[in-house]
Amino acid sequence: MALTGKSAVVTGAAMGIGKALSELLLENGAKVALLDVNDSAGQSLMESLNQQHGAGSALFLKCDVESEEQLKAAFQKTVETFGGIDILCNNAGIMNEGTWEKTVSINLMGVIRATYIALEYMNKLNGGKGGVIVMTASMAGLGPFITCPVYTATKSGVVGFTRAMAGASEVSGYGIRFNALCPAFVQTDLIANASANLGPFSHLAEVAGQIKEKLGVISVSEVAEGLMELVTDETKNGEALMILTKGKTYMQFPSLSK
Ligand SMILES: NC(=O)C1=CN([C@@H]2O[C@H](COP(=O)(O)OP(=O)(O)OC[C@H]3O[C@@H](n4cnc5c(N)ncnc54)[C@H](O)[C@@H]3O)[C@@H](O)[C@H]2O)C=CC1
Numbered sequence: 253m254a255l256t257g258k259s260a261v262v263t264g265a266a267m268g269i270g271k272a273l274s275e276l277l278l279e280n281g282a283k284v285a286l287l288d289v290n291d292s293a294g295q296s297l298m299e300s301l302n303q304q305h306g307a308g309s310a311l312f313l314k315c316d317v318e319s320e321e322q323l324k325a326a327f328q329k330t331v332e333t334f335g336g337i338d339i340l341c342n343n344a345g346i347m348n349e350g351t352w353e354k355t356v357s358i359n360l361m362g363v364i365r366a367t368y369i370a371l372e373y374m375n376k377l378n379g380g381k382g383g384v385i386v387m388t389a390s391m392a393g394l395g396p397f398i399t400c401p402v403y404t405a406t407k408s409g410v411v412g413f414t415r416a417m418a419g420a421s422e423v424s425g426y427g428i429r430f431n432a433l434c435p436a437f438v439q440t441d442l443i444a445n446a447s448a449n450l451g452p453f454s455h456l457a458e459v460a461g462q463i464k465e466k467l468g469v470i471s472v473s474e475v476a477e478g479l480m481e482l483v484t485d486e487t488k489n490g491e492a493l494m495i496l497t498k499g500k501t502y503m504q505f506p507s508l509s510k
C-alpha cells in the first residue's frame with residue numbers, strides 16, 4: 253500500500269511511540285488525525301507537523317479512547333476532513349498495575365472500541381475502501397512480563413483480538429488487514445514512570461530493571477519502521493512483529509485451521 257494521499261488515525265498520538273508513528277506516516281505522504289487526551293501536547297504537535305508537511309496534513313482531536321462518544325466524534329471529524337480512513341493505529345496505552353481496571357479499559361477495551369467504530373467507515377461490506385489496522389501491542393503480549401500481570405493480560409488480549417479479526421476479515425471480505433507491533437522496551441515516558449506504577453508488584457521493580465537491562469531499550473523510530481512494514485506490505489495480515497534491540501522478527505503461532 254502506497255501512503256500518498258491516504259488518511260490515517262493514530263490514538264495516543266501526542267507523545268512517545270504514537271508521535272513517532274504519526275511523523276513517519278506524514279513523511280510518507282499520509283494525512284494524519286492525531287487523537288489524544290493530552291490537549292496541549294496534541295495541539296503543539298499538530299502545529300509543528302503542519303508547518304513541516306503542509307497546512308491541513310495533521311489534525312489534532314482531543315479524544316479519550318475510554319469514551320465511545322469521543323471516539324465516534326473523532327472518527328466522524330476525520331472522515332469529514334480527510335474524506336475517509338485507510339489506516340488506524342490503535343496505539344494509546346498505559347502501564348499501571350495499581351489502577352488495573354483503567355489499564356484494561358484503555359489498553360484492551362479502547363482498542364476494541366476504536367476498531368469497531370473504524371469498521372463502520374473502513375469495512376468494504378459497509379461501503380468503505382478497506383485498509384489496514386495496526387495495534388501497538390508489546391512483547392509482554394507474547395510472553396509473560398512478570399512484573400506487570402494486568403498489562404501482560406491486556407497486551408495478550410490485543411494480540412489475540414488482532415489475529416482473530418485478521419481471520420474474520422479475510423473470511424468475511426472486509427478488505428481490512430490487522431497486524432500487531434510487539435516492541436520490547438522503548439524509550440518513552442511510559443518506561444520512565446514505570447517503577448511508580450507497579451502497584452502490588454512494586455517489590456519487583458528491581459526484577460523489571462534486570463529484564464530491561466537484559467533486553468535493552470529501543471527507539472520510537474525503530475517501532476515506526478515496523479509500522480511501515482506492516483502497513484505497506486499487503487501480504488501481512490494477522491502478524492505479530494516482535495521488535496527488539498537485535499532486530500525485527502515475525503512471531504510464529506500454532507495454526508488452529510491447518
Ligand atoms: N514504552 C514501551 O516500552 C512500550 C510501549 N508499548 C505500548 O506503546 C503504546 C504507546 O506507549 P508509549 O508511547 O510508550 O507511552 P507514552 O506514555 O509515552 O505515550 C502514550 C500517549 O497515549 C496518550 N494516552 C494515554 N491514555 C490515553 C487515552 N485514554 N486516550 C487517548 N490517549 C491516551 C498519552 O497522553 C500519550 O500521549 C502503548 O500502548 C504501550 O503499551 C509497547 C511496548 C513497549
Ligand SMILES: CCCCCC(=O)/C=C/C=C\C/C=C\C/C=C\CCCC(=O)O
Pocket residue numbers: 347389390391392397399400435436437438442443446447457458460461462463464467
Ligand atoms: C518484556 C516485555 C517488555 C514490555 C515493555 C512494555 O510494553 C512496557 C513496559 C512497562 C513498564 C516496565 C516496567 C518497569 C520498568 C523497568 C524498570 C524500572 C526499574 C528502574 C530502571 O532500571 O529503570
